[in-house]
Amino acid sequence: MTRRARAPRHPQLLGIAGTVGMLGLLVLAWQAGSALHWWGPGLLPTPAEVAGAVRELLRTPDFWSSLTDTLLAVVVSFTTGSVLGIATGTLLWRFPLLGRVLEPYVVSFYAVPLIVLYPVMLVVIGINVWSLVVLNTVVVAIPVLLNTWVGLQAVPPVYHRLARSLRCGAVRRFRQVLLPAALPQILAGLRIGASLAVVGITSMEFLLAPAGLGFQVRYLYEYFEHAQMWAYVVVIFVVAGGFMAAASAAESAVQKARE
Amino acid sequence: MTGAPPETANEIGFDRVGKDFPLPSGRTVHAVEEVTGTVPAGRFVSIVGPSGCGKSTLLAIVAGLEGASSGTASVGGNPVTGPRRDxxxxxxxxxxxxxxxxxxxxxxxxxxxxxxxxxxxxxxxxxxxxxxxxxxxxxxxxxxxxxxxxxxxxxxxxxxxPSVLLMDEPFGALDQQTRLILGAQLLRIWREVQLTVLFVTHSIEEAVLLSTEVWVMSYRPGRIIDRVPIDLPYPRGFEVVGTDQFNAYANRLWATIRRESLRGFSDAEEHPMAEQPT
Structure with a gap:
């Protein structure tokens, strides 16, 4: 037995400790940079100032309503986008001709900045959070749709023959054979959808909306409230990180239940 | 299934079964042609033949996963028209x-x-x-x-x-030792459950080890060109592999298949598009 062969007893804990430690180092560097005047306080205030601003924020009702707006918009658009994506992906798989006709549109939609449709939304829905939610639903749906579609197409032919030879009904065949077989691919799509949900909502808020965390960043930036602005930026980082961590946890729980 | 006389209840029958595949080129591949025969209840019949000879297609027809272009396959006396639970x-x-x-x-x-x-x-x-x-x-x-x-x-x-068990190269993806060990286990199960088995393989050794009878299928059009009863006593284990009797059966089958494979290769070279869809 060599010393090298001894694995750390808790590799996961070590990983988490490392990740948190990394964050600590980053804050230290931030503090050092501010103290050494690598940048002015107008660009990036010290961590202490930003931390103070965050504590302030937690006491303002304005912050809580912005946070709720954003979270609600993210969660709703992610949910509806996922359902829409899985349903449409299934439809395109089920009707291959439809799939072949629509494929170029779906694929190029990936590259269309849907934000340019905002004026239409303004007319149809009005200046409120639902305009963003509707646009973002489509943003989320596209990767989910593509992954569902590809995942269902990639189900090994033997599963189809198995289902037929067992005389499996269409619903059971889909729910108990094809969907679970395609699930890893669909989950990968949902993960992309989750990140796009956060990016989409916060950036559209920044550019267009009269509310939400993204809007607050732009508003404070225009009024030179740097400490407060950075406090919102930190909050957005935390929200995004938390949302993705939740998505990953859900994904690995499903994967684990499968293996 | 009800209505069938008891002696045919677990029997597999082929009555002039044929299967054609149209090719995009307009040509037609006769994958299976004029296959007639019976697997009596409780027997273990293997089909061997060169690659692409249509043995899997024949099995898929009995399973009801493919329709025959002509003739009828039946199980328990009832014609197979689709997948069935027996x-x-x-x-x-x-x-x-x-x-x-x-x-x-x-x-x-x-x-x-x-x-x-x-x-x-x-x-x-x-x-x-x-x-x-x-x-x-x-x-x-x-x-x-x-x-x-x-x-x-x-x-x-x-x-x-089920009243019959169809196996399409079930051990084909496994290494030689594992497949013989599993074959011996399958024999034990077959005797325990008293099943009728139709088994497709490209391994002559496997076919001789397992079967009561081996059918040899020709290269396209796939016909049964030889039926060899294997008179090795049961219970059989892999100790029979390599005995004189075993080798005699294997050599006879191998001679027939080699002849067919060579025919198949020259045909495949003349008509490279005629590959059978799988």
Whole structure:
């Protein structure tokens, strides 16, 4: 037995400790940079100032309503986008001709900045959070749709023959054979959808909306409230990180239940 | 199935079965032609033949997964028109469901067939024991070896208590030792359950080891060109492999297949587009 062969007893804990430690180092560097005047306080205030601003924020009702707006918009658009994506992906798989006709549109939609449709939304829905939610639903749906579609197409032919030879009904065949077989691919799509949900909502808020965390960043930036602005930026980082961590946890729980 | 006389209840019959595949070029491939014969109840018949000779197609016709272009395949005296629950099929490819435990893989077919819960559990336990996987009931297929997964697929099929068992190169993806070991286990199960088995393989050794009779299929059009009864006593184990009698059977089969394979190769070179869809 060599010393090298001894694995750390808790590799996961070590990983988490490392990740948190990394964050600590980053804050230290931030503090050092501010103290050494690598940048002015107008660009990036010290961590202490930003931390103070965050504590302030937690006491303002304005912050809580912005946070709720954003979270609600993210969660709703992610949910509806996922359902829409899985349903449409299934439809395109089920009707291959439809799939072949629509494929170029779906694929190029990936590259269309849907934000340019905002004026239409303004007319149809009005200046409120639902305009963003509707646009973002489509943003989320596209990767989910593509992954569902590809995942269902990639189900090994033997599963189809198995289902037929067992005389499996269409619903059971889909729910108990094809969907679970395609699930890893669909989950990968949902993960992309989750990140796009956060990016989409916060950036559209920044550019267009009269509310939400993204809007607050732009508003404070225009009024030179740097400490407060950075406090919102930190909050957005935390929200995004938390949302993705939740998505990953859900994904690995499903994967684990499968293996 | 009701109505069939008892002596044909578990029998597989072929009456001038043929299967043609149209090609995009307009040519037609005669994958199977004029296959007539009977697998009597309780027998173990293997079909061997060169690659692409249509043996899997013939099996798919009996399974009801492919329609015959002409003639009829029947099981238990009833013509096969589609998949049936009294016809059990084991595939060559990995067909266990990786998201279900071994136990729940075995119950899957029974769930589809509407077998009551208590009966499902009873049969699944019995089947897992029979294929030697009782202690792995809670494991996912990913934790089992390829041979164990194939045994699991066999257990899933047998749990439905089919009257005939069709096997399409079930051990084809496994190494030679494993396939012979599994073959010997299959023989034990076959004798225990008294099944009628139709078994497709490209391994002559496997066919001789297992079968009561081996059918040799010609290269396209696939016809049965030789039927060799294997008079080796049961219970058989791999100790028969390599004995003079065994080798005599194997050599006879091999001579026929070699002749057909050579014909197949020259045909494939003349008509490279004529590959049979799989």
């Amino acid at each position: 016809i059990g099929m084991v595939f060559q490819e990995e067909s266990t469901l990786p998201w279900r435990s071994a136990l729940r893989n075995v119950t899957f077919g029974m769930e589809v067939a509407g077998v009551p819960r208590a009966e499902r559990a009873r049969r699944a336990d019995a089947m897992l024991s029979m294929v030697g996987l009782a202690e792995f009931a809670a494991e996912r297929p990913a934790r089992l070896s390829g041979g164990m997964r194939q045994r699991l697929a066999i257990a899933r099929t047998l749990a439905l208590q």
